Amino acid sequence: MTVTLADVAARAQVSPATVSRVLNGNYPVAATTRERVLRAVDELDYVLNGPASALAAATSDLVGILVNDIADPFFGIMASAIQAEIGGPGGRAGGERLAVVCNTGGSPERELTYLTLLQRQRAAAVVLTGGAIEDEPHATAMASKLRKLGDAGTRVVLCGRPPAPDTRAIALTFDNRGGGRELTEHLLGLGHRRLGYIAGPEERTTTRHRLEGHRAALEAAGIDEDPRWTVHGRYDRRSGYEATLELLRRDPSLTAVVAANDSVALGACAALRDSGLRIPDDVSVAGFDDLPFSIDAVPSLTTVRLPLAEAGARAGRIAMGREEAPPGGIAMIRGELMVRGSTGGPRG
Amino acid sequence: MTVTLADVAARAQVSPATVSRVLNGNYPVAATTRERVLRAVDELDYVLNGPASALAAATSDLVGILVNDIADPFFGIMASAIQAEIGGPGGRAGGERLAVVCNTGGSPERELTYLTLLQRQRAAAVVLTGGAIEDEPHATAMASKLRKLGDAGTRVVLCGRPPAPDTRAIALTFDNRGGGRELTEHLLGLGHRRLGYIAGPEERTTTRHRLEGHRAALEAAGIDEDPRWTVHGRYDRRSGYEATLELLRRDPSLTAVVAANDSVALGACAALRDSGLRIPDDVSVAGFDDLPFSIDAVPSLTTVRLPLAEAGARAGRIAMGREEAPPGGIAMIRGELMVRGSTGGPRG
DNA sequence: AGCGTGACAGCAAGCGCTTTCTATCTAGTG
DNA sequence: CACTAGATAGAAAGCGCTTGCTGTCACGCT
Numbered sequence: 007m008t009v010t011l012a013d014v015a016a017r018a019q020v021s022p023a024t025v026s027r028v029l030n031g032n033y034p035v036a037a038t039t040r041e042r043v044l045r046a047v048d049e050l051d052y053v054l055n056g057p058a059s060a061l062a063a064a065t066s067d068l069v070g071i072l073v074n075d076i077a078d079p080f081f082g083i084m085a086s087a088i089q090a091e092i093g094g095p096g097g098r099a100g101g102e103r104l105a106v107v108c109n110t111g112g113s114p115e116r117e118l119t120y121l122t123l124l125q126r127q128r129a130a131a132v133v134l135t136g137g138a139i140e141d142e143p144h145a146t147a148m149a150s151k152l153r154k155l156g157d158a159g160t161r162v163v164l165c166g167r168p169p170a171p172d173t174r175a176i177a178l179t180f181d182n183r184g185g186g187r188e189l190t191e192h193l194l195g196l197g198h199r200r201l202g203y204i205a206g207p208e209e210r211t212t213t214r215h216r217l218e219g220h221r222a223a224l225e226a227a228g229i230d231e232d233p234r235w236t237v238h239g240r241y242d243r244r245s246g247y248e249a250t251l252e253l254l255r256r257d258p259s260l261t262a263v264v265a266a267n268d269s270v271a272l273g274a275c276a277a278l279r280d281s282g283l284r285i286p287d288d289v290s291v292a293g294f295d296d297l298p299f300s301i302d303a304v305p306s307l308t309t310v311r312l313p314l315a316e317a318g319a320r321a322g323r324i325a326m327g328r329e330e331a332p333p334g335g336i337a338m339i340r341g342e343l344m345v346r347g348s349t350g351g352p353r354g
Numbered sequence: 355m356t357v358t359l360a361d362v363a364a365r366a367q368v369s370p371a372t373v374s375r376v377l378n379g380n381y382p383v384a385a386t387t388r389e390r391v392l393r394a395v396d397e398l399d400y401v402l403n404g405p406a407s408a409l410a411a412a413t414s415d416l417v418g419i420l421v422n423d424i425a426d427p428f429f430g431i432m433a434s435a436i437q438a439e440i441g442g443p444g445g446r447a448g449g450e451r452l453a454v455v456c457n458t459g460g461s462p463e464r465e466l467t468y469l470t471l472l473q474r475q476r477a478a479a480v481v482l483t484g485g486a487i488e489d490e491p492h493a494t495a496m497a498s499k500l501r502k503l504g505d506a507g508t509r510v511v512l513c514g515r516p517p518a519p520d521t522r523a524i525a526l527t528f529d530n531r532g533g534g535r536e537l538t539e540h541l542l543g544l545g546h547r548r549l550g551y552i553a554g555p556e557e558r559t560t561t562r563h564r565l566e567g568h569r570a571a572l573e574a575a576g577i578d579e580d581p582r583w584t585v586h587g588r589y590d591r592r593s594g595y596e597a598t599l600e601l602l603r604r605d606p607s608l609t610a611v612v613a614a615n616d617s618v619a620l621g622a623c624a625a626l627r628d629s630g631l632r633i634p635d636d637v638s639v640a641g642f643d644d645l646p647f648s649i650d651a652v653p654s655l656t657t658v659r660l661p662l663a664e665a666g667a668r669a670g671r672i673a674m675g676r677e678e679a680p681p682g683g684i685a686m687i688r689g690e691l692m693v694r695g696s697t698g699g700p701r702g
Numbered sequence: 703a704g705c706g707t708g709a710c711a712g713c714a715a716g717c718g719c720t721t722t723c724t725a726t727c728t729a730g731t732g
Numbered sequence: 733c734a735c736t737a738g739a740t741a742g743a744a745a746g747c748g749c750t751t752g753c754t755g756t757c758a759c760g761c762t
Contacts, residue, residue, distance in 0.1 A: 008506065010747095012748080021711065022748090022749075022750090023711075023713080023714095023750080023751075025749095030750080033710090033751090036709080036710060051502075053474050055409070055749070056408075056474040057409040057414060058405070058409045058717090058749045058750090059748080059749055060717095060749090061406045062750040063717085063750055077430040077434040079427055079430070082425040082426070083425045102467065104468075105455070105457070106416075106452055106455070108453065109434055109438075109453070111438075119450065123450060123452050127405070128405060243650065273650075279652075298591060299591075299647045302591065302624055302651070303650070303651075358717095358719085359718065359719060359720095368741075368742085370720090370742090371721075371743080372742075374719065375741090381721090381740090382740065383740075384739085402718090403718055405718085406717070408719090409719070409720090409747050410719040410721080411721085412720090412747070
């Protein structure tokens with residue numbers, strides 16, 4: 007019923023081998039023969055059988071991209087950039103590859119299961135985006151899985167994620183600590199002394215690093231941090247809204263709120279406004295990531311820009327073997343402080 | 355080197371057939387045997403070879419999701435919902451499926467090529483999201499491709515996209531026309547008579563339908579539309595910014611601007627502010643989609659909410675055969691007008 | 703004229719799994 | 733107790749493609 011290589015071969019009066027070679031183009035085939043084959047392919051409307059081809063050749067053209075939340079532009083932007091470089095149709099890369107975007111939802115089990123699924127598909131490469139989960143057993147399981155993938159010839163690249171030791175994985179890590187520190191230094195420079203911090207979920211590297219940067223800046227400035235000034239939440243707007251109200255309840259004298267990321271910062275802004283506070287006159291707000299909407303907030307958000315698209319593109323190229331891995335397999339990608347309207351000197 | 359089914363069989367002292375059956379669980383296997391096999395799988399760290407399995411069984415567990423722009427939350431939200439229902443790891447669905455999110459970038463060729471790639475992989479189902487491109491040759495090619503996919507047993511679902519006649523594709527269509535109309539009626543009700551419209555790219559069904567709704571409302575109100583009041587652009591913020599400046603240049607007396615979607619509306623707001631105009635006192639602004647950030651705009655955006663997540667979830671279930679297709683294979687999904695702060699009565 | 707040499711094309715052996723058909727064994731039945 | 737139905741397990745035939753190896757020619761060289 008379905009057209010196979012053999013059918014094409016018969017029609018073109020050549021052997022299946024020849025058809026295969028024409029299609030893969032890695033073996034000399036006379037121009038006239040090639041033409042005949044291509045015509046047959048066209049006439050029969052032949053479509054290669056991917057699984058069969060993958061099985062015989064022991065390789066596949068699937069590339070996995072793991073993201074925490076595909077609905078979040080932070081991941082969407084990286085995924086998009088990675089995918090463009092992977093060279094799906096229209097990409098500059100030669101062979102047409104299928105990018106498989108997998109949504110882990112931040113769940114450790116899913117992360118692992120997806121990796122197994124990709125391993126099962128004999129994926130050509132896998133790119134993991136976003137922070138890692140800091141759970142000892144899970145980290146061990148991940149490392150082991152990544153090692154196996156690497157051993158099986160799958161190229162593994164971590165994009166915006168800390169290195170995975172004892173693994174062949176290439177890591178392009180965001181300097182969350184440095185960015186967090188710079189951001190808080192900016193606030194301190196403006197004269198703020200009482201800063202609330204809305205952190206992301208615990209046991210996430212991203213959360214921890216940004217928070218560490220923040221605390222390092224405080225410490226360097228000789229400020230004793232009040233434990234009440236830190237609240238943990240999710241990486242979304244809602245969480246930012248609630249956390250801000252909580253922060254305000256705990257200490258109404260705060261003059262600045264630093265958020266785990268831009269979405270959280272937006273929620274913080276909303277909460278402040280709803281509490282009758284002006285930004286930045288009464289309270290300054292800062293975000294992280296510099297997602298596209300941040301500049302449109304009113305006032306526009308002071309934040310740390312992470313080169314998401316660039317990092318994704320680079321990760322994609324490395325995954326495809328079109329760019330050399332950084333020395334040591336690790337590269338630290340710095341963020342850039344974007345000072346905008348949401349931060350100003352403290353009131354009074 | 356790599357562990358195969360046969361290795362597991364040898365270790366468990368059973369035939370490969372039995373191992374396969376244990377793994378697929380669709381054939382009776384004695385409990386003790388099953389256990390022995392599972393132990394062997396575990397000890398050998400065996401991972402099924404996806405391509406081989408797909409080849410032999412003539413089916414695969416890949417499900418394609420086509421989106422225009424994965425970095426755009428509009429698509430991200432739908433993709434996320436679809437994927438959750440597809441039942442990747444952790445999903446309620448039984449078999450573990452791999453969702454393949456394909457980024458077409460709005461390019462017709464890529465759309466087609468991705469479909470071929472999915473066809474090649476013998477995808478179990480394909481969900482196409484977002485509006486279609488209104489180019490006769492391309493539409494024909496798409497229909498033909500979708501027909502072939504359908505004939506090959508791949509379930510095809512259109513989510514937020516007009517029906518594809520002569521195809522087995524199930525369509526969950528957004529009522530863009532109705533939403534557009536309602537939105538403009540709201541503005542007219544407030545007393546606006548000179549409305550600018552920032553449309554999306556031409557030759558897109560979404561663009562056309564929303565615009566048609568807008569015009570229908572104007573016509574019903576007996577307003578002659580000035581051709582200068584419509585500008586076409588892309589579906590992004592930047593485009594909204596520029597288009598608004600252009601609109602203002604063409605007719606500074608406009609009292610309202612209707613945007614093709616929320617991102618464009620945000621750009622419009624920025625342009626208005628930069629032009630020294632207040633929203634909504636001087637000019638009202640309306641968006642479309644009600645993406646999460648819309649409520650955080652200042653003032654918050656009046657827009658038409660599209661149940662993106664619900665539609666995606668439903669599309670996912672239909673694609674998996676877990677929900678019946680709507681009668682006639684077509685369902686119209688209505689939007690809901692969300693009146694918020696960005697629209698008000700015209701000045702004066 | 704004889705022959706080495708490319709340039710192509712074909713043969714055939716798998717790749718690792720699924721599944722039909724068949725064989726075996728146990729337990730239930732008259 | 734002979735016999736049959738039901739429950740498992742195995743043998744083996746592919747699934748559609750790739751690729752190493754083996755021809756077969758047509759040239760051009762000595």
